[in-house]
Amino acid sequence: MAVEAMGTRFEFVLAGDDERHLRAVGEEAILAILRWDLILSIFRPDSVATQLNRHAATQPVPVEPDVLELVQRCLDISIQTQGAFDLTIAPLMKELGFHATDGSRSLIEPRDSASRQLPLGMDQVLIDEARSTIAFAHRGVALDFGAVGKGQALDDVRLILLEHEVETALVHGGTSTVLCLGAPPEESAWRVGISDPKSTSVGRRIATASLRDEAMSVSAHSGRELPLADGTAQGHVLDPRSGCPVAAGTLLAGCIADSAMVADAWSTALLVLGRRPATAAASISTLVLDSAGSLSVAGNREASVRLEGPAI
Amino acid sequence: MAAMAIMPNLSLGAPFRLAAPVSIGLIGLGRQGRAILAELSKIEQANVVAICDTDERRQKAGERRAKGATSYASYAEMLDKEASLDALIIATPTHLHRQVAIDVLAAGKHVYCESPLASTIEDCRAITAAARNSSKVFQTGMLGRANPVYRLAHSFSRSGSIRNVVAMRAQNHSKTTWETPASDPARRKQLNWRLDPDVSIGLAGEFGPQQFDVFHWFVNDYPIRVSGHGAVLAYQDGRSIADTVSCELQFKDGRALVYDASIANSFEGTYEQLQGTMGTFKLGWSHGWLFKESDAPTQGWEVYANRQQFHDEEGITLIADATKLAAQGKLKDGIGLPHPALYYGMETFLKSVSEDEKVVCSAAEGLRAAAVGILANEAITSGKVITIDPSIFKEA
Numbered sequence: 001m002a003v004e005a006m007g008t009r010f011e012f013v014l015a016g017d018d019e020r021h022l023r024a025v026g027e028e029a030i031l032a033i034l035r036w037d038l039i040l041s042i043f044r045p046d047s048v049a050t051q052l053n054r055h056a057a058t059q060p061v062p063v064e065p066d067v068l069e070l071v072q073r074c075l076d077i078s079i080q081t082q083g084a085f086d087l088t089i090a091p092l093m094k095e096l097g098f099h100a101t102d103g104s105r106s107l108i109e110p111r112d113s114a115s116r117q118l119p120l121g122m123d124q125v126l127i128d129e130a131r132s133t134i135a136f137a138h139r140g141v142a143l144d145f146g147a148v149g150k151g152q153a154l155d156d157v158r159l160i161l162l163e164h165e166v167e168t169a170l171v172h173g174g175t176s177t178v179l180c181l182g183a184p185p186e187e188s189a190w191r192v193g194i195s196d197p198k199s200t201s202v203g204r205r206i207a208t209a210s211l212r213d214e215a216m217s218v219s220a221h222s223g224r225e226l227p228l229a230d231g232t233a234q235g236h237v238l239d240p241r242s243g244c245p246v247a248a249g250t251l252l253a254g255c256i257a258d259s260a261m262v263a264d265a266w267s268t269a270l271l272v273l274g275r276r277p278a279t280a281a282a283s284i285s286t287l288v289l290d291s292a293g294s295l296s297v298a299g300n301r302e303a304s305v306r307l308e309g310p311a312i
Numbered sequence: 313m314a315a316m317a318i319m320p321n322l323s324l325g326a327p328f329r330l331a332a333p334v335s336i337g338l339i340g341l342g343r344q345g346r347a348i349l350a351e352l353s354k355i356e357q358a359n360v361v362a363i364c365d366t367d368e369r370r371q372k373a374g375e376r377r378a379k380g381a382t383s384y385a386s387y388a389e390m391l392d393k394e395a396s397l398d399a400l401i402i403a404t405p406t407h408l409h410r411q412v413a414i415d416v417l418a419a420g421k422h423v424y425c426e427s428p429l430a431s432t433i434e435d436c437r438a439i440t441a442a443a444r445n446s447s448k449v450f451q452t453g454m455l456g457r458a459n460p461v462y463r464l465a466h467s468f469s470r471s472g473s474i475r476n477v478v479a480m481r482a483q484n485h486s487k488t489t490w491e492t493p494a495s496d497p498a499r500r501k502q503l504n505w506r507l508d509p510d511v512s513i514g515l516a517g518e519f520g521p522q523q524f525d526v527f528h529w530f531v532n533d534y535p536i537r538v539s540g541h542g543a544v545l546a547y548q549d550g551r552s553i554a555d556t557v558s559c560e561l562q563f564k565d566g567r568a569l570v571y572d573a574s575i576a577n578s579f580e581g582t583y584e585q586l587q588g589t590m591g592t593f594k595l596g597w598s599h600g601w602l603f604k605e606s607d608a609p610t611q612g613w614e615v616y617a618n619r620q621q622f623h624d625e626e627g628i629t630l631i632a633d634a635t636k637l638a639a640q641g642k643l644k645d646g647i648g649l650p651h652p653a654l655y656y657g658m659e660t661f662l663k664s665v666s667e668d669e670k671v672v673c674s675a676a677e678g679l680r681a682a683a684v685g686i687l688a689n690e691a692i693t694s695g696k697v698i699t700i701d702p703s704i705f706k707e708a
Contacts, residue, residue, distance in 0.1 A: 020491065021494075024489065024491040027489060027491070031343060035350070038652065045598075045650055046598060046648060046651055048354075050650070051354075051650060061354075062355070063353065064350060064353040065379045066376065066377070131356070163373075
């Protein structure tokens, strides 16, 4: 089964005996994905995110409890990743032309970032649990949920699958975030390949992860780097701390965790950090592929990732 | 043909806020019930204090979405224990609306009842009679009349923008099996009431009324006859409820509304179209357009619009080369209501409850639209031409 949402394609494989039941459960899961698209997409006028970005600096905006919880969890991850993951980068992305789909983005000079005075930082986001509202401390604050949307939707999908006793499933969003429940028949886990980000053809793998009842997210610059004169490249991913694109040194970063949303957020943070921070808990397993082609895996799921030989 | 996007300037006027808390109970925690919770969560002081569903799993799902609400398995118990409720929202299966609505009205509460109003004309008339005898607000959940884009289009149509409506069409396309997962066979039949031939009024009955009501409102008239067809074409799983239907509703002056609905194909989604001698409205819930005929009189400001987007005070945006953009699927870019259509159903209901505003969609209109849907379904399933006698619209 499949659904287009959040600018990408989600696909499901559900295993079980009753095909009719599975299909009906799949449709419930699709509705959950569409619900999160309606909440989080800043590219639609009717989303909660768009309304937040428009009004939260003027007055607190009421939101559903699970939306509030998502923002709270994002704040926690922001702290754990020392600001490498930050929802408040929307104004920066807009100013640097990162939302343009027509290839109009141009190189950003490092000196540009200092002069920009954009209200960034999760401390600008005020969460009122009692009223279930979100407010922004200043005009110009805006959130971009692009780094966690798919993961958040997949976590909801897991809830629904388990509620309906579907225990064997693989669900992915845009092939960059995947949720695996149970394992295929006669296997101990789902085996998910991680593609070589440098390869132009599909299927050249640098590693295989064995996943069971957990999620994995992988981030790369996905071919949207801009080449620099010195032979290096300016990446597609922004570093919220410097306000600049990350140097495209780290080729790929990934995270395996219980929660798809956590994996999603951490994989983005790791691409910015370039390495696993000391603050990462053992339950957050990390993968980092550096420009030399060396893949470092750490965390309590280290054994689940098997390298496929030289990356480049 | 030039097109204008119809988008009211919603930044004019203060955003809707409730002056005092309204205590709400929600009966039915299926997909629609949970969608209602999402929209209510946007309105501070719209306090959902009680939720109800016969299914325990749905109660749990509802509790997650409505923090602090007490959940019940029976609405009778809810009405009994929650004396302070101001308003009840009914999102149960259609064939159960009647008893719930009558009991809630008898308890002296305001009611928002999901569309279609009920699954038989007799039930609709009973609800309408009870609503008439109550001093409280009763709103049928048909969302066209609450929708800001549709209201702006309606005001233009009243001032003659499209002149005489000569043809109407509408469709509801979305790809879904219409099946709800259930843990055991007993629950499966209950939860899959839409596919149960004993109680279901099919696609025309479930989807139709909301859209037929748009036409009733715009042309101020009701159809006198309906014929149609339907079949199970995609989901060969033993179901008898057609997954694809079409029907024609005829009006007394010879105008017709051609309607089709399918859960097997999603092309172009859901919209209503009114074709007039001077222009055509195409209304798509989050967006609306006015396509003007070449010989239609031009408003002064239109002359300056030329090839650019242009906004006037009322909030119309002119889009040149609209037919080309529509063909490229780009007509919707950049404009659209800031909330899903359902939000405006909630907002207008709460305005009626708290500010005494006139109800935008009454029980009587709910009766008329549902009756048309029920008879359309009858025409489709029987293959007969069904006469729609205006006397059926008389409240009981």
